[in-house]
Amino acid sequence: MARLKVAVLISGRGSNLASLIEACAAPAFPAEIRLVLSNRADAAGLAHAARAAIPSAVIPHRDFASRETFDGALDRTLQAAGIELVCLAGFMRLLTPDFVARWRDRLINIHPSLLPAFRGLDTHARALAAGVRFAGCTVHFVRPEMDEGPIIVQAAVPVLPGDDAERLSARVLEAEHQAYPLALRLVAEGKVRVDGDRAEIAGIAAAPPSIFNPPRETCQ
Numbered sequence: 001m002a003r004l005k006v007a008v009l010i011s012g013r014g015s016n017l018a019s020l021i022e023a024c025a026a027p028a029f030p031a032e033i034r035l036v037l038s039n040r041a042d043a044a045g046l047a048h049a050a051r052a053a054i055p056s057a058v059i060p061h062r063d064f065a066s067r068e069t070f071d072g073a074l075d076r077t078l079q080a081a082g083i084e085l086v087c088l089a090g091f092m093r094l095l096t097p098d099f100v101a102r103w104r105d106r107l108i109n110i111h112p113s114l115l116p117a118f119r120g121l122d123t124h125a126r127a128l129a130a131g132v133r134f135a136g137c138t139v140h141f142v143r144p145e146m147d148e149g150p151i152i153v154q155a156a157v158p159v160l161p162g163d164d165a166e167r168l169s170a171r172v173l174e175a176e177h178q179a180y181p182l183a184l185r186l187v188a189e190g191k192v193r194v195d196g197d198r199a200e201i202a203g204i205a206a207a208p209p210s211i212f213n214p215p216r217e218t219c220q
Helices: 015-024 046-051 067-080 097-102 123-130 165-188
Strands: 004-010 031-038 055-059 085-088 105-109 133-142 151-158 192-195 196-201
Touching: 004 015, 004 046, 004 165, 015 046, 015 085, 015 165, 031 046, 031 067, 031 165, 046 055, 085 165, 105 165, 123 133, 123 165, 133 165, 151 165, 151 196
Parallel strands: 004 031, 004 085, 031 055, 085 105
Antiparallel strands: 105 133, 133 151, 192 196
C-alpha cells in the first residue's frame, strides 16, 4: 500500500515535527513526510528536517503583499511536491478561507487545549485561571475559523497542585508528541471519515475507564 505523502508546516522549534518524523521513520507507518515548509528561515525545526534528509523550503510571509498571495505560494509548492495531506505543527499564520477550502479534509492541526475550550493563544494560563481539572491537546481538521474543525484525537492531561503555565505546557507537549502521530496514522490508514462537523473513527477499541482528578481515592 502506498504511503500517504505529507507536508509539515512549521514556524518555530518543530518539536511536533520531530515526533512525526520519528513515527514516519518506521517502515510500517502509513505516511511519509515529503516536505517541510516554514515561513521563517530561522525556524529551529528546519534542523529536524535536515537531519532526517527531508526536503525543506522557506517561504517568508513578509515577501508577499497579502495573505492570499502568500497562501498561493504555499499551495503551488505543496502541489508541485505531490502532497496529499498537510500537517500544521506550530505554523503561526492564519490561512485564508480559499486555501483551507482547497485543502479541505486534507489539512490538520494540533492545538494545546481540549477544544472547543480555550481556542487561540495563552491556553495553559487560561485553563489554570478557569480552574479546570484537565487540560490537554486536540488534533483536528482545519476550517476557516481559528481552532475549529472535526476532532480526530484528543489527549487529556491532569492539572496538578502547584501547576503554573510552564509546567502544564510541558506536560501537554508530551501528550502532543503522542497524539499527532496517532492522528496521522488514523488518517493515513483511511480510518477517519468526516461527517459534517464530526470526524468518525473506525475500529475504536473499548474505551478505558473514567479518570478522575483529584482521584476518587483521595476521598476514601
